[in-house]
Amino acid sequence: MAKKKRPPNRAELDAALQRFADLFRAWGREGGKKGAKARWEGVSPEQRRALAKKAAAVRWRKKS
Numbered sequence: 001m002a003k004k005k006r007p008p009n010r011a012e013l014d015a016a017l018q019r020f021a022d023l024f025r026a027w028g029r030e031g032g033k034k035g036a037k038a039r040w041e042g043v044s045p046e047q048r049r050a051l052a053k054k055a056a057a058v059r060w061r062k063k064s
Helices: 010-032 036-040 045-060
Strands: none
Touching: none
């Protein structure tokens, strides 16, 4: 007969959550190391202008 697993206690859950939080923080830093200049290098001036116009339109749109 299989032995029943006991549910984890609060300390075990806290430790697991901390490990997950540390992992997600590390992943976030990997993506966040690039600056805006590096992200925009592959975008042409026309594309930047179009994206800026779209963003401005969204910002100025009336809230209903």
